[in-house]
Amino acid sequence: xxxxxxxxxxDVQEALHANVxxxxxxxxxxxxxxxxxxxxxxxxVLPIYTKLIKGGLRIWVYSGDIDGRVPVTATKYSINALxxxxxxxxxxxxxDRQVAGWFIQYQGLTHLTFxxxxxxxxxxxxxxxxxxxxxYLQNNDLPIKR
Numbered sequence: 001x002x003x004x005x006x007x008x009x010x011d012v013q014e015a016l017h018a019n020v021x022x023x024x025x026x027x028x029x030x031x032x033x034x035x036x037x038x039x040x041x042x043x044x045v046l047p048i049y050t051k052l053i054k055g056g057l058r059i060w061v062y063s064g065d066i067d068g069r070v071p072v073t074a075t076k077y078s079i080n081a082l083x084x085x086x087x088x089x090x091x092x093x094x095x096d097r098q099v100a101g102w103f104i105q106y107q108g109l110t111h112l113t114f115x116x117x118x119x120x121x122x123x124x125x126x127x128x129x130x131x132x133x134x135x136y137l138q139n140n141d142l143p144i145k146r
Contacts, residue, residue: 003029004028004029008026008027013027029120029123044078046078046081046082049109052108053107053108053109057108058108058110059108059109060109060136061109062114062132063075063113063114064116064117064120064121064124065101065102065113065114065116066116066118068118068119069119070119075111076111079106079109079111082106084106084108084109086104086105086107088103088104090103091103093143093144094143095131095143096127097146098146099115100114100125100132101114101115102115103142110142112132114128131143
């Protein structure tokens with residue numbers, strides 16, 4: 001409820017450069033009309049990941065560890081299909097002195113989890129999600145010490 005209210009505020013939409021055409025409908029966390037009509041999709045993102053890695057881009061893939069829609073195990077199996085060399089095995093990462101989740105670092109890709117988050121990580125764990133995004137954008141590693 002709060003998220004819907006927040007993202008429908010004109011000042012927030014302006015700050016995000018969203019709804020610049022003033023479309024007369026409300027933003028929703030899950031918009032079924034978009035979901036039911038969206039057709040520009042691919043069967044797998046793995047070829048895209050491969051191209052991005054070859055281009056030298058750093059990729060972080062994250063999962064909520066209680067996501068019933070896209071389980072962590074499905075993401076792990078998909079990433080394993082890339083056969084990337086492992087740089088660092090599964091290791092905890094921290095936020096506010098608590099385990100925020102776990103991550104594994106491959107050559108060119110990091111897969112991280114959020115402890116206690118479902119499919120919509122930023123809604124379930126906003127502070128931890130912001131910490132992850134800041135680390136990524138600042139080209140920092142995830143915090144691995146309490």
